[in-house]
Amino acid sequence: MSYDVLVAGETLIDFLPARPGPLSDVEGFERRPGGAPANVAVALSRLEAPPLFWTRVGDDPFGRFLEDTLLAEGIPGRYLERDPAAKTTLAFVTHDEGGDRTFSFYRDDTADTRLEAGTIGDDALESVSWVHAGGVSLAGGSSQEATLDLLERAAERDCTVSFDPNARPELWPDAGTFREVCRAALERVDVCKATVGELEALGFDGATPEALARDALEASGPHTVLVTRGREGAVAVAGDGSPWPGVADHGGYEVDVVDTTGAGDAFVAGSIAALREGRGLEDALSFASGVAATATTDAGAMAALPTRAAVDAFLADRR
Structure with missing residues (x-):
């Protein structure tokens, strides 16, 4: 099987709380x-576009x-590494009553x-057309250099390179370091997905x-910026150098939110899948x-990710 997308970065264990509230008050986790x-x-993979994954x-x-889980989801084992040391x-993870979450790593x-x-x-x-990475890999260790190197070499080979800063302040020594390192990543990037708060933390106005x-x-490298706004939807702005120039705004969908963990990642995957299929900016958004x-309608980041059929049915119900 051939793979057209390469994703790089962390795989970890999320411990989800038995109920909303601060970490000090939660007694059980899943x-x-x-x-x-x-x-x-x-x-x-669930959207029928399985990628290579380096983790x-x-x-x-x-x-x-985690390795068994990824393999069961159709992710090839080629770049799934085990570290013996x-x-x-x-x-x-902790949740408030609205489903929004914080992390303790x-x-x-x-x-x-x-x-x-x-x-x-x-x-x-040279075998893929799209490479995606996130900001957590830039927050420490040799993964910072490895991720920047990957983005740069992918850009040199005319891959479409996307990046999600995925700001987790507790992982960075200070806000200035986060801004400096992620801005260096953006110089190698074509598409950036970020929240309003993340763009402000990166120094944009x-x-x-x-x-x-x-x-x-x-001010930076991307030709396309996708800004997610939670319940209020998302906006996309693409410059003249983008394959899909223009502006799109989507007001979001009304759903009964259970857990917002992973919603941004689902959005990233959806945008990559749609843009690779040749959809326009508005349709992709x-x-x-x-x-x-x-x-967001089920608990857990990975467990709640929908299939292509589920998304198609969801959108069909709202046309």
């Missing part, structure tokens, strides 16, 4: 597979569980921080999501928003 790039990879987990029970990252020199530059050969990059996106286009909305 183990779920997670990690933003892992969610994107699995979401693409690294510990050679421990959690790591073996490091543990798998753990993240404890256990990620000190864990396996996903130890990706090594050059692991993905030129032959692999604008009174509206569209204005923020335009400032990011003018509608489809990606549908994938994200469907993903």
